[in-house]
Amino acid sequence: MLAVATLASGCAQGDSGEVRPASGQQPLQAPPARALQRYAAQLRAEHAARVAAAKRWGLAKAPLPAPPPPAKKPVIRTRKGFEVDDHRELGLPPVFTTVPTRQKVVFLTIDDGAEKDRAFLRMMSDLKIPYTAFLSDYLIKEDYGYFKRMQARGVVLNNHTLHHPYLRGLSYARQKAEICGMQDVIEKRYGTRPVLFRPPFGSYNQDTLRAAKSCGVKYAPLWDQEVFVDRWEYREWDRDIHPGDIVLTHFRGRTHWKGTMPDMIRRFMNKITAKGYAVARLEDYL
Structure with missing residues (x-):
């Protein structure tokens, strides 16, 4: 500039x-x-x-703008150790925790749909922070409209099953019903059929990925870090942020946390901004 x-x-x-x-x-x-x-x-x-919005929402610094989406998308492969039998041979969706990029960006993903915080929607729109939602029908059906407003703000709504079960304990048929059933709900309510699916608890087996593929799923992103209102958890030994990390959080409020979703976003944004990272849109890299 x-x-x-x-x-x-x-x-x-x-x-x-x-x-x-x-x-x-x-x-x-x-x-x-x-x-x-x-x-x-x-x-x-x-x-x-950005500076004015950061001040309104109590951030220490203005969020850094994300770079333009890459013209050539990175190749997404299953993380080593996260494969299932015949993963590549069957052409199953890749399971990954980070996106290969040298850009100092992370990806914010939010699961389930239990909390419907209006202030959170305003905050994310005001700050222009992109994120990706993974939804379960049993939690969102009491207020489909909340997530419709979220979608109108540019958020992609993805699959987290109908009832959030431990999928590895279910037969192939029941897993397929959970995954394809949620595909149908999102298509009916929001007009799109997701290509991203996150298994509840990060637990899956070959049947899970076979069922997901049959339902139209192309990617199964997990996460490398998880942020809460009061703490940050890491998958890696160095307990640090890396380019392309996928960060998990949940739609939660004071019922489950010692704070609100805006409180959680303040913790998240203050940390990544201080380390020189921006938040990018996951779908732009896939």
Whole structure:
């Protein structure tokens, strides 16, 4: 932004309309210079808006803007040790906890749908923080409209089964009913059929992934970290944030936590921003 502003302000316009640069520079025409000035002004306005929103919601710093989505999507493979028998041979959905990228981004995912916090919706829209939802019907059916409003804000709604069972304890037929049944609910209520599925408790077997594939699922993202109101849990030994990490949290409030969803988001955003990370949209990398 500073470079653009410097370029725009380092030129003077003559009577003919041509821009007269400093000695030794090639002349620029007035329209490009004005375009650069407009772009610089837009960047300054967007930054000011992020700072103001961060202040309203009690964040220590303004969220960092995410980089543009990659033009070439990374290849997603199943994490080593997370495979099932004949995983590749059967073409089953990859199970992964991070996305391969060098960009300093993380992905926020939120599970189940128990809490319907209106302030959370306002906060995420105001701060322009992307996230991905994995929903279970038995928890969202009391207020489908809440998640419709979420979808209208650009959030992708994905599959977390009908009743949130421990899938490995079920037959293939019952697992398929749980997964395909939730596909049907989301399609009926929200007009789309998800391609992302997260097994409850992160527990699955070959039947789970076979059933998910038969229902149209292409990816089975798990998580590398989990954030709560009062703590942060890690899967890796170094207990740190890495580029491409998928972070899990839940739709929870004071009934289950010592705080609210906005409290949890403050903890999450303050930590990743302090470490120089932005929140990106998971679907943009798949």
